[in-house]
Amino acid sequence: MSIDLSQFHAVFFEESFEGLELMEASLLELDVDNPDSEQINSIFRAAHSIKGGSGTFGFVQVTEFTHILETLLDKIRDGDQALDADGIELFLQSVDCLRELLEALKSKQELDTQRADELAGVFQAVLDGGTYADSAKVVKMDTSVGEPVVAETIETNDDSALDEREPGASRQQIGFKIYFKPELDMLKGGNDPVRMLRELATLGEIKTTADATELPPLQVLVPDNCYLSWTIELLTTCAIDDVEEVFEWVEDECELSITPILEDSIAAVSSQSQDQPNDSKVKNSATSGQRLVMPSGPLPSLDDLQLPSPPESTDQSPPPVTVTDQAKTPVKAKSTKVEASSIRVGIDKVDSLINLVGELVITQSMLGQMGSAGDGITDEHIVNLREGLVQLEQNTRELQDSVMRIRMLPISFTFNRLPRMVRDISIQLGKQVQLELSGENTELDKTVMEKISDPMVHLIRNALDHGIEMPAQRRASGKPEMGTIVLNAFHQGGNIVIEMTDDGGGIDTERLLAKARTNGLVGESDQLTQEQKLELLFSPGLSTVEKVSDLSGRGVGMDVVRRNIQELNGSVEVSTEMGVGSTFRIRLPLTLAILDGQLVTVADQTYIFPLVSISESLQIDGNKVSNVAGGSDVYSLREEYIPILHLDRLFGLRQEIRTLQGSLLVVVESEGQKIGVVVDELLAQQQVVIKSLEDNYTRVLGVSGATILGDGTVAMIVDAVGLSSLAGNDIAAAKKMTDAAA
Amino acid sequence: MGTAKQEDTKSLLKHTASLADHANEQNFENQLQYLTFLMQDEEYGVDILNVQEIRGWGNVSPIPNAPAYVSGVINLRGAIVPVIDLRILFELSDSNYDENTVVIVLKVTTERVNRIMGIVVDSVSDVFTLSPTDKQPPPSVNQSVSREFIEGLTEVKGKMVILLDSERLLYLENNL
Numbered sequence: 055m056s057i058d059l060s061q062f063h064a065v066f067f068e069e070s071f072e073g074l075e076l077m078e079a080s081l082l083e084l085d086v087d088n089p090d091s092e093q094i095n096s097i098f099r100a101a102h103s104i105k106g107g108s109g110t111f112g113f114v115q116v117t118e119f120t121h122i123l124e125t126l127l128d129k130i131r132d133g134d135q136a137l138d139a140d141g142i143e144l145f146l147q148s149v150d151c152l153r154e155l156l157e158a159l160k161s162k163q164e165l166d167t168q169r170a171d172e173l174a175g176v177f178q179a180v181l182d183g184g185t186y187a188d189s190a191k192v193v194k195m196d197t198s199v200g201e202p203v204v205a206e207t208i209e210t211n212d213d214s215a216l217d218e219r220e221p222g223a224s225r226q227q228i229g230f231k232i233y234f235k236p237e238l239d240m241l242k243g244g245n246d247p248v249r250m251l252r253e254l255a256t257l258g259e260i261k262t263t264a265d266a267t268e269l270p271p272l273q274v275l276v277p278d279n280c281y282l283s284w285t286i287e288l289l290t291t292c293a294i295d296d297v298e299e300v301f302e303w304v305e306d307e308c309e310l311s312i313t314p315i316l317e318d319s320i321a322a323v324s325s326q327s328q329d330q331p332n333d334s335k336v337k338n339s340a341t342s343g344q345r346l347v348m349p350s351g352p353l354p355s356l357d358d359l360q361l362p363s364p365p366e367s368t369d370q371s372p373p374p375v376t377v378t379d380q381a382k383t384p385v386k387a388k389s390t391k392v393e394a395s396s397i398r399v400g401i402d403k404v405d406s407l408i409n410l411v412g413e414l415v416i417t418q419s420m421l422g423q424m425g426s427a428g429d430g431i432t433d434e435h436i437v438n439l440r441e442g443l444v445q446l447e448q449n450t451r452e453l454q455d456s457v458m459r460i461r462m463l464p465i466s467f468t469f470n471r472l473p474r475m476v477r478d479i480s481i482q483l484g485k486q487v488q489l490e491l492s493g494e495n496t497e498l499d500k501t502v503m504e505k506i507s508d509p510m511v512h513l514i515r516n517a518l519d520h521g522i523e524m525p526a527q528r529r530a531s532g533k534p535e536m537g538t539i540v541l542n543a544f545h546q547g548g549n550i551v552i553e554m555t556d557d558g559g560g561i562d563t564e565r566l567l568a569k570a571r572t573n574g575l576v577g578e579s580d581q582l583t584q585e586q587k588l589e590l591l592f593s594p595g596l597s598t599v600e601k602v603s604d605l606s607g608r609g610v611g612m613d614v615v616r617r618n619i620q621e622l623n624g625s626v627e628v629s630t631e632m633g634v635g636s637t638f639r640i641r642l643p644l645t646l647a648i649l650d651g652q653l654v655t656v657a658d659q660t661y662i663f664p665l666v667s668i669s670e671s672l673q674i675d676g677n678k679v680s681n682v683a684g685g686s687d688v689y690s691l692r693e694e695y696i697p698i699l700h701l702d703r704l705f706g707l708r709q710e711i712r713t714l715q716g717s718l719l720v721v722v723e724s725e726g727q728k729i730g731v732v733v734d735e736l737l738a739q740q741q742v743v744i745k746s747l748e749d750n751y752t753r754v755l756g757v758s759g760a761t762i763l764g765d766g767t768v769a770m771i772v773d774a775v776g777l778s779s780l781a782g783n784d785i786a787a788a789k790k791m792t793d794a795a796a
Numbered sequence: 797m798g799t800a801k802q803e804d805t806k807s808l809l810k811h812t813a814s815l816a817d818h819a820n821e822q823n824f825e826n827q828l829q830y831l832t833f834l835m836q837d838e839e840y841g842v843d844i845l846n847v848q849e850i851r852g853w854g855n856v857s858p859i860p861n862a863p864a865y866v867s868g869v870i871n872l873r874g875a876i877v878p879v880i881d882l883r884i885l886f887e888l889s890d891s892n893y894d895e896n897t898v899v900i901v902l903k904v905t906t907e908r909v910n911r912i913m914g915i916v917v918d919s920v921s922d923v924f925t926l927s928p929t930d931k932q933p934p935p936s937v938n939q940s941v942s943r944e945f946i947e948g949l950t951e952v953k954g955k956m957v958i959l960l961d962s963e964r965l966l967y968l969e970n971n972l
Contacts, residue, residue, distance in 0.1 A: 705860035750912050751878040756860055762871045768857040
């Protein structure tokens with residue numbers, strides 16, 4: 055009879071993480087001096103949904119923690135409790151803490167509740183009348199000394215009883231007698247009495263009696279109706295508000311009466327329980343409370359069991375539909391197994407997809423009719439057929455666009471994580487920084503988004519650490535003390551461009567150069583252009599900050615950033631002005647599934663170069679080719695020697711040596727190094743769909759994937775980085791020559 | 797690829813299907829079905845449950861720097877599927893491509909992954925049913941490459957058939 059609740063876990067976690075994000079965002083936006091009640095409400099709602107959900111699934115630790123959080127929020131909402139900057143800090147910490155708890159639950163790991171207990175203690179102290187800052191201090195002290203105050207709070211938490219201790223009052227009142235009679239159709243609203251009973255059980259000892267007298271005979275029983283009513287005796291020290299809150303969602307769908315039980319009536323309660331020997335075992339556990347309910351109930355309620363549906367606080371107008379997609383990339387190192395991730399897609403996107411499929415079916419049936427329309431083929435047939443094919447082509451293209459759009463998510467998913475980070479780091483560094491976001495609704499592919507978030511975080515950290523100056527320094531140079539980082543995203547061509555601008559001190563290219571010289575990256579006498587100097591920023595092992603902090607400065611950052619972006623077929627460039635600030639511009643393809651390619655032929659085989667990696671194509675002038683030791687050829691291209699790679703030899707296609715004079719050279723860029731690749735012929739440029747070779751084969755060096763051409767044959771996509779490692783010697787030789795010439 | 801052969805392949809597949817149905821009916825005997833094919837007049841067999849389809853040879857794009865026995869990749873209705881020439885892998889002297897040359901597409905689904913790969917053989921031959929007791933262990937003297945892919949030997953209509961282990965074939969580049 056039991057339902058496997060674990061099937062709903064994924065939804066719960068997803069919603070909870072969304073809720074946490076919402077809480078975090080609202081907390082950050084919240085103006086402490088003049089809090090917007092709507093924002094506090096949305097924080098409260100998010101906490102409440104998490105509590106409800108975790109209660110349903112029996113994640114007691116989460117329920118307990120959110121409960122105390124919620125109580126405090128409720129007081130703030132009602133204006134009974136003030137909120138200050140320290141309070142927000144505490145709430146943010148609790149968001150982190152909840153996230154950790156949920157992550158642990160999700161990956162079925164051991165829960166570490168120490169932090170939750172500590173925070174709960176702090177909140178309890180605040181509820182007891184302390185200020186946020188003091189409470190935080192007191193608890194920190196207490197946990198080290200182990201003073202009874204905190205011990206007691208934590209203990210009450212373990213009992214799941216929220217202690218709103220009102221001295222004096224608690225002596226008389228020991229609990230509540232609750233009569234709860236749901237309306238017949240309450241279950242249809244998704245509300246489950248069992249869940250409420252379970253929640254009541256977390257408040258204290260409960261004793262539940264179900265009244266099944268209204269239960270009709272089985273023949274006329276409507277399984278969706280709730281015929282039961284309950285009398286519950288709850289022994290608790292909670293305030294009546296907490297009890298009422300359990301029924302908050304169903305207030306107007308039931309008959310409810312809550313009457314306090316006073317101390318002298320305790321005898322009556324206990325004697326009553328002894329009257330019923332069956333109940334003698336029923337003490338204080340939540341499960342036994344339900345067990346009483348179970349046998350007498352018709353139990354349709356469980357079939358209807360679903361997550362409590364809190365009011366949607368997001369402002370998305372079309373109701374989102376969840377589309378599951380098998381994650382192709384292994385998700386984060388943290389989780390050990392590959393999980394199926396899902397995305398939320400607006401219903402409008404799905405609708406348009408369905409429309410397009412409808413059109414496709416119509417076109418198909420039209421073409422099908424033509425195909426079976428008798429044996430004589432007339433000119434008219436051919437005209438119709440052509441029309442049909444044009445239509446089919448259009449349908450296909452639109453369908454492709456639509457399907458791609460499903461994987462597209464607004465970049466705000468990544469951006470939203472950043473304000474919190476900027477806030478935390480700027481506090482840590484003692485700087486004042488504001489983050490301005492624009493273009494958050496720019497959409498890009500989910501897989502691209504997942505991979506771009508780390509490089510972006512890194513760039514922002516760098517800007518905070520190196521870019522923005524200390525307030526005093528900013529004042530001295532006539533700038534506002536508050537530094538600004540602007541993040542802007544927009545579409546340009548088939549790319550998405552993410553710009554990050556800071557108004558900090560700019561990048562000191564001379565220091566970069568000096569550092570590169572001492573590291574031996576640049577020769578003592580080399581003269582570099584401004585651009586080349588900035589390029590140094592992306593070379594491995596270089597950092598201009600003297601002091602290594604835990605944020606940045608180890609010099610392993612920017613080269614990794616660039617490599618990550620290049621792996622996505624994107625590029626990153628930087629411009630800077632001393633004293634004014636710097637701008638990083640990341641350019642990325644909208645999707646990883648489709649690529650703009652240049653088709654070339656080598657030894658009768660077609661290969662594809664990603665268009666972004668090609669810097670130019672030229673015809674070889676024999677006079678500019680030099681041969682260096684070891685048989686490597688280099689080409690002199692505008693004062694730079696670039697290695698010439700022979701794709702036919704590298705790929706083992708043919709061994710004959712061809713004359714270079716007049717052949718075509720495709721110059722591609724790989725990790726900042728230009729390489730020339732000799733090809734036989736340049737063909738068209740076209741969009742190709744990237745297919746994996748690794749699914750059924752292994753990784754091939756020099757090839758990033760394959761695609762299927764219009765004629766159905768398979769063509770390999772050339773990977774410039776892989777090529778250069780295939781031809782390591784040639785490249786080293788060319789570099790030596792460039793160095794020697796300069 | 798000639799239409800005659802297409803017809804052949806089709807009827808063979810149909811035959812296979814009907815045999816498979818037949819086998820399902822009396823599955824309790826735990827019988828195995830094998831598809832046999834010829835390479836240099838020797839008859840080899842693979843478990844028919846691992847055979848996805850049989851297609852003509854053609855349109856193979858080479859993979860850069862792959863071992864000689866890897867012919868390349870083909871487009872199998874949108875999936876990129878590698879093709880290995882079993883005749884080269886088994887070091888058989890003669891490996892020409894004529895109108896009988898076929899690619900047997902094998903599919904292995906294990907807990908880890910599903911993998912599809914084509915094997916090039918001289919021609920397909922027959923389908924036969926075998927009970928496990930009829931299977932003999934491979935000869936222990938042979939030290940050639942093909943040895944590790946041989947699951948066993950059996951005799952059909954007086955002729956020896958070499959049974960291959962599809963799973964090991966499909967993972968061969970992992971243990972090169």
